[in-house]
Amino acid sequence: MDDINGPQSDYGRGNGKFLPLVPAQAPLRADAQRNRRKILDAATDLLADKGVDGLTMDELARRAGVGKGTLYRNFTDKPGIASALLDDRVRDMHSRMLQGPPPLGPGAPGGERLTAFVDAYLRHIAGNLDLVLLTESSSPKGRFDRQSYPFWRRHVEILIAEMWTATAPEASDANPSDPVRTRAEAVMAVLSAAQLDQWLNRQGRTLEELIPQIQTIVSAIAAA
Amino acid sequence: MDDINGPQSDYGRGNGKFLPLVPAQAPLRADAQRNRRKILDAATDLLADKGVDGLTMDELARRAGVGKGTLYRNFTDKPGIASALLDDRVRDMHSRMLQGPPPLGPGAPGGERLTAFVDAYLRHIAGNLDLVLLTESSSPKGRFDRQSYPFWRRHVEILIAEMWTATAPEASDANPSDPVRTRAEAVMAVLSAAQLDQWLNRQGRTLEELIPQIQTIVSAIAAA
DNA sequence: TTCCGATCCGGACTATAGTCCGTATATGGA
DNA sequence: TCCATATACGGACTATAGTCCGGATCGGAA
Known part of the structure; x- marks a missing residue:
């Protein structure tokens, strides 16, 4: 936004x-x-x-x-x-993440929510690739400046923190050098629209084939 | 190029x-x-x-x-x-990767070479951020169209393949849906100049603090 | 040396994002 | 209702990337 x-x-x-x-x-x-x-x-x-x-x-x-x-x-x-x-x-997706039913919404373990998020997020991006690419174009910062980015990243951050501590998620707040935050950012980098565009439109892969692979990678990053 | x-x-x-x-x-x-x-x-x-x-x-x-x-x-x-x-x-870095001394060059195990590559690559990007960002700007594809991208990706791909099989690396050739390739691409996404710019220039982090965290993440992706 | 076709050059031209600022309009108070 | 002023509007203007093509130049062949 x-x-x-x-x-x-x-x-x-x-x-x-x-x-x-x-x-x-x-x-x-x-x-x-x-x-x-x-x-x-x-x-x-x-x-x-x-x-x-x-x-x-x-x-x-x-x-x-x-x-x-x-x-x-x-x-x-x-x-x-x-x-x-x-x-x-x-x-709509925002509110499903924040107050919808699990596993996308609260109530499921962090790992499962993360998987659900990756699935929903990739489908969202893929379904709006043109617009998202337009959003992310113009300057390197593009991707980070839109207000939705902090939202996604923060969500991932909270889920990863939960996976790590299995306690209250607010631990990972505020500190940009937090390793949890770095992981969340790495996850978002893998999910970037430019990357997805590359996979989908230049390499001709399909979402269905891609999503499981990406899930594996994201889980690995989260657990790293 | x-x-x-x-x-x-x-x-x-x-x-x-x-x-x-x-x-x-x-x-x-x-x-x-x-x-x-x-x-x-x-x-x-x-x-x-x-x-x-x-x-x-x-x-x-x-x-x-x-x-x-x-x-x-x-x-x-x-x-x-x-x-x-x-x-x-x-x-210069290319030739050190291909024929220089280990661990960047051949002769060390894949995992070690990958670590050495991440270190060298990040320093290279950081040292030329302006130019690299310029290179990657202009269209989503930016990052992928430059001929150096396939080179880096392929290198990472080969190292990951070696980590997996501990045999000859040429197994992972050609097939874009290869999970090894996906992992290599995920690694490159995490190492993207835009992301590094975000970390270094917008969040004010330092390379020295960042590199170990990224190393951990990259290793996790490679091993995923 | 001369000639000819392939290649290259220059710079005017087009397309487009984003700025600037004088003018117009809305809105709340007298 | 009317006025004052903050706010918004419009469109000409600037900056810049990238295109186009007539004319100049190169370099090998005769």
């Missing part, structure tokens, strides 16, 4: 349902809210029409009936728009 | 010293050869002068005293130039 104070997004608003990654923000003015909606809708259409390559900022502004300045007022950049679109598609 | 039939580069020329990734190519015309040199030299200067951000194609063409068409005749794109520059800096 890269959009600025978007009221349509529950993610990161600190309402308790999601990780409070971002402080609440003043509500948008009514016209801004309308425009934001128009842009997102136009982006969805344009994407359906012409695919990711056809999604240019000029065309998007034209279709949404707004100026480019408005685009950039509502979204930091092009990947930011992709992020906002993805947000919608991901919210 | 992304440059077209570059006579200054031994890498990938199929001369037996390096993996024959690319067939030999007709030699460049004398003027083209001169221009290629001028461009590479100018790029080095420009990089020293203004850093990666100052390295624009127009300015590079101006400094090299050639037109932009010449730039793009000699190098596929901007990352390609970065690749060519990196090539020079990496050739």
